Structures are given as structure tokens and as C-alpha cells.
Amino acid sequence: MVASCESYLLIGCGFSQLEGLILLNPTTRIYRVLPKVQVPTWSNSVYYGMCHCLDDELNGDFKIVRFVQENGTTEVIVYSLRTNSWKLLESEKATIESIWNPVLVQNNLLVRICNGSGQMKRIGCFDIKAERWSNDVVLPDIILCEIDSNQTRDGQYYLGVLDGRLCISCYNADKSTYSVWVMKEYGIKESWFKLMSLHVEGPEEIYHPIAYRKGSSHELLCLPNYSGKYFWYNIKDKQFTETGINRHGLETGYLSFAYICKQSLLNFPGGLLIRSSPKVREVDDDNDDYDSDYDDGYYYSYGNCL
Incomplete structure (x- = not known):
């Protein structure tokens, strides 16, 4: 799994996702194989x-955007479902560092821009609709x-999205604290606020926020840095409770990430x-050969399995 958006998942096939990409709606089980694009050997x-x-x-x-980086230069290539083709854009001389994939907020892909030593300089913004930085x-x-x-030490920081809003998580090794900041109004500097702050003994106690619990504004689904279980975190009580969700098939200590995918019957053409059975057949947008009795909810899927 390499990316998600609304009701769709992007799956990389083969070793290091270099052999092909598949776009999938897991609700309707409709998929489409994308044209192959070569990854530079450098x-x-x-x-x-x-x-x-x-x-x-x-x-x-x-649209799907691929960032390829090496030696301070980032190549950007954009896929359009409408034209079923990839387009190479000009290279950007900036090192993009991201433990996981870029995050999407209001048609913008946001990435951590770092200098040569890995220190974060800014949050870069790529406008997907306009296809430009x-x-x-x-x-x-x-x-x-x-x-x-x-x-200055073993600090860690991550970009994420909570309820459609940009968030940044910071682990401060000097103070042994982990905090999550949220941008309430996108693009407004003054709208940042601290959502939560915890005292932690080390990076293994970091709990990355994934989503709010349905109907709640103070309970978060969290993924620990190095653990096989998911937890609910109550912001008011500052208490963790187990969800009963485990990363089956993954050994404890294996670092992965969860992608959120809303259930939807909306399909893409040519799927x-x-x-x-091993057989597949082509369907169109008007096809109604599905069980439409779905409840509102989410799929929680892992970075390396479906």
C-alpha cells in the first residue's frame, strides 16, 4: 500500500512497488492497473x-503524483485518470524527507522539506489540481x-491528517515529551493549536494519531511506533484503552502505517x-451488480497488506 484518498487505495506491485501500480476501491472491489512508469536507476x-x-x-x-528524489533533486511525475497517462514535470531542487507518504489536505500534497543534514526547513505544498509547487x-x-x-538529538516529527486537517507530531528527546499540533484552518498560521501532549520515555512510546472515533471529538485511534496493537486515546482523561485491532502477520517491533479509506460505491471508468474466481470482467460506471447494503464506516488497512 503506497497511498489512499477518499474511497480508493493505491497499491504498489512487486518489490519496492517498482513493477506496477493498481488503483482499487475495496468496497466495490473494482480495480484498475495503471500504465507502468520507469523509476530512475539513480x-x-x-x-x-x-x-x-x-x-x-x-x-x-x-490524479496520482509520484515524487522521486536523489541527491537534493526531486522529480515530480503526475498521472491523470482522464488521459490514462503520466506527465513529467520540472525537477525541484529540494530534499523531501517523509517517513511515510505525503499527506493530502484540500487538493494539496504536503511534504517535509529538509536540508542536506536532514533538518526540517519547511512544509512544502504541491497543488495537484494545478500540477505545480x-x-x-x-x-x-x-x-x-x-x-x-x-x-539536536533523537527528535522525531511527522505530518498527518486528522478530520481533514493538517497535523504535525513532535517527539522532543530532551524533554521526553510527545505533542500533536493541528492547523484548524488550512493556510492560516494563527490557527495552529496543541491537541495533546504526553510524557514519554522514548520513541517506542509514541502513538501516532490516525482518526477520531465516530461521534467523538476527544477520542483518537492511535498507532504505536513499535507495537502490534492499536489504541484509543482519550484526550480529556489522558488514558489509553486497547481497541482489539492487531496488525496480524506483523511481528512486534515492525514499523508500518495505517491508511484510511471511506466506504463508497463510486467507481472509476475502465475498472x-x-x-x-481468478476471472475478472470489465464494468462501466452504470453497473449496479453490487450489494448496496453497506453501512457508513472506514477501512483501516496497513502499509504493506490489504
Whole structure:
């Protein structure tokens, strides 16, 4: 699994996701194999992001962005479902560092831009609809100071999305604290606020926030850094409770990430239907050969399995 957006998952096939990409709606089991695109032999880092870009309520395009980086230069290539083709854009001279994939907020893919020594300089913004780099996301001084202090030792910081809002998680090794900041209004520097702060003994006690519990604004689904279990975290009580969700098949200590995918019957054109038999058949947008009795909810899927 290399990316997710709304109701769709992007799956990389083969070793290091270099042999092909598949777009999938896990609710309807409709998938589409994307045209292959060569990864440069000089690359050691490949990141993906995707977005459903709407021109209006009825028309739009589904786009996938691939960032390939090496030696301070980042190559950007964009796939359009409408044209079923990839387009190479100009290279950007910036090192993109991301433990996981770029995060999507309001049609923008946000990435951590770092200098040559790995220190975070800014949050870069790639406008998928316009297919170009846009204005950076501005961080307030209080977060910048926390990030700067982290970088002097074993500090860690991550970008994420909570309820459609950009968030940044910071582990401060000097103070043994882990905090999560959220940008309430995208693009507004003054809208950042601290959602939670914990005292931790080390990076193994970091719990990455994934999503709010349905109907709750103070309970978070969290993924520990090095653990096989998911937890609910109550912001008010500052208490963790087990969810009963385990990363089956993964050994404890294996670091992975969860992708969120909403259930939807909306399909993309030119897809194939996965059946219990090896055979697949082509379907169109008007196909109604599905069980439509689905409840509202989410799929939680792992970075290396479906």
C-alpha cells in the first residue's frame, strides 16, 4: 500500500512497488492497473500521493503524483485518470524527507522539506489540481522551536491528517515529551493549536494519531511506533484503552502505517471487478451488480497488506 484518498487505495506491485501500480476501491472491489512508469536507476526514495480533483459537482479527474528524489533533486511525475497517462514535470531542487507518504489536505500534497543534514526547513505544498509547487505551509515560532530542539538529538516529527486537517507530531528527546499540533484552518498560521501532549520515555512510546472515533471529538485511534496493537486515546482523561485491532502477520517491533479509506460505491471508468474466481470482467460506471447494503464506516488497512 503506497497511498489512499477518499474511497480508493493505491497499491504498489512487486518489490519496492517498482513493477506496477493498481488503483482499487475495496468496497466495490473494482480495480484498475495503471500504465507502468520507469523509476530512475539513480533514485533511492519514491513517494506517492493522490487526489480526486473536482472541477464542479459532476466533473473532475483522479490524479496520482509520484515524487522521486536523489541527491537534493526531486522529480515530480503526475498521472491523470482522464488521459490514462503520466506527465513529467520540472525537477525541484529540494530534499523531501517523509517517513511515510505525503499527506493530502484540500487538493494539496504536503511534504517535509529538509536540508542536506536532514533538518526540517519547511512544509512544502504541491497543488495537484494545478500540477505545480505552491506556497509553503507556515509554522508558528512555538512549533519551529520545538522542531529545532528535536533536531539536536533523537527528535522525531511527522505530518498527518486528522478530520481533514493538517497535523504535525513532535517527539522532543530532551524533554521526553510527545505533542500533536493541528492547523484548524488550512493556510492560516494563527490557527495552529496543541491537541495533546504526553510524557514519554522514548520513541517506542509514541502513538501516532490516525482518526477520531465516530461521534467523538476527544477520542483518537492511535498507532504505536513499535507495537502490534492499536489504541484509543482519550484526550480529556489522558488514558489509553486497547481497541482489539492487531496488525496480524506483523511481528512486534515492525514499523508500518495505517491508511484510511471511506466506504463508497463510486467507481472509476475502465475498472475490472475482482471476483472469488481468478476471472475478472470489465464494468462501466452504470453497473449496479453490487450489494448496496453497506453501512457508513472506514477501512483501516496497513502499509504493506490489504
